[in-house]
Amino acid sequence: EALSRATRSITIICAGTAGEISLDDALGAGIIAQEIQSLTPVTLKGDQAILVSRAFKGLADNDLATELKKAHHGQLVIDLGFEEDINFAARRNSITAVAVRQDHYFVGVKGMSNE
Numbered sequence: 001e002a003l004s005r006a007t008r009s010i011t012i013i014c015a016g017t018a019g020e021i022s023l024d025d026a027l028g029a030g031i032i033a034q035e036i037q038s039l040t041p042v043t044l045k046g047d048q049a050i051l052v053s054r055a056f057k058g059l060a061d062n063d064l065a066t067e068l069k070k071a072h073h074g075q076l077v078i079d080l081g082f083e084e085d086i087n088f089a090a091r092r093n094s095i096t097a098v099a100v101r102q103d104h105y106f107v108g109v110k111g112m113s114n115e
Contacts (some may be wrong), residue, residue, distance in 0.1 A: 010036065014051075024072035025108035027064065031092065065090035 013034055014025035030052035036042055037053070044050050056067075068074045068086050077086055100108045 017072070022073060024068055024073050026052045027056055027067055027071070030054075031064065035092070064092070 012029045014022065014029050016022050016025055016028075029049075033044060033049060033053040034057060044053055065087050068090055069078060069083070074086055077083065097109045099106050100110055
């Protein structure tokens with residue numbers, strides 16, 4: 001909700017891997033874009049933003065965890081014995097905190113976890 005009230009532009013940055021797109025990053029960006037769009041009218045800029053938002057539109061929470069587990073990084077996490085972390089990360093709207101940026105630096109966090 002905090003992002004939907006933003007008065008300036010919002011940029012979602014995906015880290016990727018070795019210069020390539022990562023499924024888990026694209027899933028996260030798509031879900032964030034969809035959530036913002038469900039709260040307020042926004043214009044997505046750039047083909048990549050439109051692509052990831054449309055690609056994952058309507059993905060149910062249990063499907064999100066399944067898709068994350070298919071990703072290269074998801075497989076690494078499972079191999080390390082942390083599959084439950086993927087299930088935790090796949091929960092939508094479970095954190096009410098948002099990072100605060102000032103003068104190109106992250107300076108704090110507003111909000112608290114629901115847990």
